[in-house]
Amino acid sequence: MGIGLDKLRPSKLPFHGVAPGKQVQPLGQIDRPVCFGTAANFRKEVLTFVVVGFRGAYSAILGHPCYAKFMCDVECVEYAEALVLDETLAAQLHEMAEEAMDSKQWHAGNFEPAEGTKDVPLDPKTPDGKALKIGATLDSK
Known part of the structure; x- marks a missing residue:
C-alpha cells in the first residue's frame, strides 16, 4: 500500500490464529478509511488495521468491529x-x-434395571436399606 512503517502506531497486543500454534507480534496499527457498497449506495468508515511483517493468504481480515460499523438498519x-x-x-x-x-413419567420407578445388576448400600454403616444398582460384571477397581 506504500505506507511507511513510521506511519504505524505501536501495538503491543499479540494475536493468535494467523500462524498455527504461534503468537504473532504486530509491527503496529494504522487507521485507514474504508468504503463498502456501490457508487449509488455506499458507506465510508475509518477502520483500525493491525499490520504484520509477513505475507499471508489474505490482505486483510475484517473482524467484529468492522461488521459492527457497517451493519445497516435492515440487518x-x-x-x-x-x-x-x-x-x-x-x-x-x-x-x-x-x-x-x-x-x-420421569419417576425413577419407570426405569427397568439392566440384567446382571447387584445392590450396593449407599452407606454401609447405616442399615436403612438405601442402595444403588450397579452392573454385576464391573471390575472391582
Missing part, C-alpha cells in the same frame, strides 16, 4: 427479529423441560 432489524425468535424458542423449550420434570 439490525433482521438480527433483532432473529434474537426474539431465539428467545421465544428458548422459552418454549424451558417450559417443555419443566413440564417433563414435573410429570410422573
Whole structure:
C-alpha cells in the first residue's frame, strides 16, 4: 500500500490464529478509511488495521468491529427479529423441560434395571436399606 512503517502506531497486543500454534507480534496499527457498497449506495468508515511483517493468504481480515460499523438498519432489524425468535424458542423449550420434570413419567420407578445388576448400600454403616444398582460384571477397581 506504500505506507511507511513510521506511519504505524505501536501495538503491543499479540494475536493468535494467523500462524498455527504461534503468537504473532504486530509491527503496529494504522487507521485507514474504508468504503463498502456501490457508487449509488455506499458507506465510508475509518477502520483500525493491525499490520504484520509477513505475507499471508489474505490482505486483510475484517473482524467484529468492522461488521459492527457497517451493519445497516435492515440487518439490525433482521438480527433483532432473529434474537426474539431465539428467545421465544428458548422459552418454549424451558417450559417443555419443566413440564417433563414435573410429570410422573420421569419417576425413577419407570426405569427397568439392566440384567446382571447387584445392590450396593449407599452407606454401609447405616442399615436403612438405601442402595444403588450397579452392573454385576464391573471390575472391582
